[in-house]
Amino acid sequence: MPSTRSVLVEAQRLDGWLARFADRNGSYTVHPAANRTDGSLTVVAENGCRALLAPPLPQPRPPATSGAEAAAADLVAGLTSAIDVTAAVGLLLIRRGGYSVGVARAGQILSSKTGTRYVQGKTAAGGWSQQRFARRRANQADALVEETAARAAALYDVDRPSCLQLGGDRALASAALGERILAPYAALPQVPFLTVPDPRFAVLKEAARTALSVRITVTDAPED
Secondary structure, eight states: OOOEEEEEEOGGGHHHHHHHHHHHHOOEEEEEOTTOOSOOEEEEETTSOEEEEEOSSOOOOOOOOOOOHHHHHHHHHHHHHTSOTTSEEEEEEEETTEEEEEEEETTEEEEEEEEEOOOOOOOOOOHHHHHHHHHHHHHHHHHHHHHHHHHHHHHHHHSOOSEEEEEEOHHHHHHHHTSGGGGGGTTSOBOOOBOOSSOOHHHHHHHHHHTTSEEEEEEOOOOO
């Protein structure tokens, strides 16, 4: 079975990535991705290797083309030109070990706050002790969520984002965004969820750099 892998490529670097893709796999065609309504493109190389190019936020589906070289360049240019790399992105990364929130523009952090809070892991103990442990764990998680939401709202109120990048633990991130203090931002468009380790400032910087990148999924050519 052909293997797949994913990579984030900044819009301004996509032409270079495609040139290297062609060097490895031969000439390619580009088509609007089938069964996708977010503006994604499918790149098919002559050796059978395929790449799905997905924009960070949905775009209008491009018109179908014959896949000629000029059309391929136009399709790729259409995808990248529709990405506003100067848009302000609200970053909210949270895991049991802490949080890192901020606002970024053009891949650079404008403002941020990072903090640590301990949320205990699960236990195999039973009975009353387990119930007490579960309550403590829930209280710790609630405190983490509330602090994260409050810190994020304070930053977003100063530099209002136009979209959000959530990451870390899905349940905790959803809970934080669901806090009343973040209600003015809950309906903003979201780029795909980001899997990250415990969010420290270095992790936030990388999330800022890649938030508005093109999401590329490469499927290797079938083996003979």
